[in-house]
Amino acid sequence: MFTGIVEELGEVTAVENLGDSSRFRLRGPLVTEDAKHGDSIAVNGVCLTVVETAGGEFTADVMAETLNRSSLGALTTGSRVNLERPMAVGDRLGGHIVQGHVDxxxxxxxxxxxxxxxxxxxxxxxxxxxxxxxxxxxxxxxxxxxxxxxxxxxxxxxxxxxxxxxxxxxxxxxxxxxxxxxxxxxxxxxxxxxxxxxxxxx
The missing domain is CATH 2.40.30.20 (Elongation Factor Tu (Ef-tu); domain 3)
Known part of the structure; x- marks a missing residue:
């Protein structure tokens, strides 16, 4: 769950077309400082799963369903993106309840x-x-x-x-x-x- 309070303005550093999906590499030193494989990070409001982290960047796989139903398919290298880590239990709910599931x-x-x-x-x-x-x-x-x-x-x-x-x-x-x-x-x-x-x- 997220709160809709953006933590960091990140950047797409690479997009790899995998046919029926894409792999994104994104720069976000703040949101990756404690991120590990399997964690979630919201990218422009879309909950994505971290595959790898290194040097302040992380990669995430985006399936065709997500590319078709969100604006992530329009992202290219250099695009700026809003980044937010999931809300931790006990944190203040500064925005509202956000699932990271784009409607x-x-x-x-x-x-x-x-x-x-x-x-x-x-x-x-x-x-x-x-x-x-x-x-x-x-x-x-x-x-x-x-x-x-x-x-x-x-x-x-x-x-x-x-x-x-x-x-x-x-x-x-x-x-x-x-x-x-x-x-x-x-x-x-x-x-x-x-x-x-x-x-x-x-």
Missing amino acids: GTGTILARTPSENWEIVKISLPAALRRYVVEKGSITVDGVSLTVVDAAADFFTISLIPTTLALTTLGIKEPGDPVNLEVDVIAKYVERLIGDKAEGAAK
């Missing part, structure tokens, strides 16, 4: 800068619309954020200077894809209510 991708539609923050407009897949509400939580490229406005096909977020400076959301441009993970609690509530309604109808 879909959106596209940055517009950026509106202000004096001390920036409003970013992101497209919203129809399948995720019911989970995104004004002032609710959403994870964008692994960053825990609060929804400002929620419309039928887009939502907006407000980024403070720290987020702009320390995550990829400060350098993403209109047209760039981003990974989206909606609040898992909303999905469980929907399933439980649906099961209850279905049982009552029998």
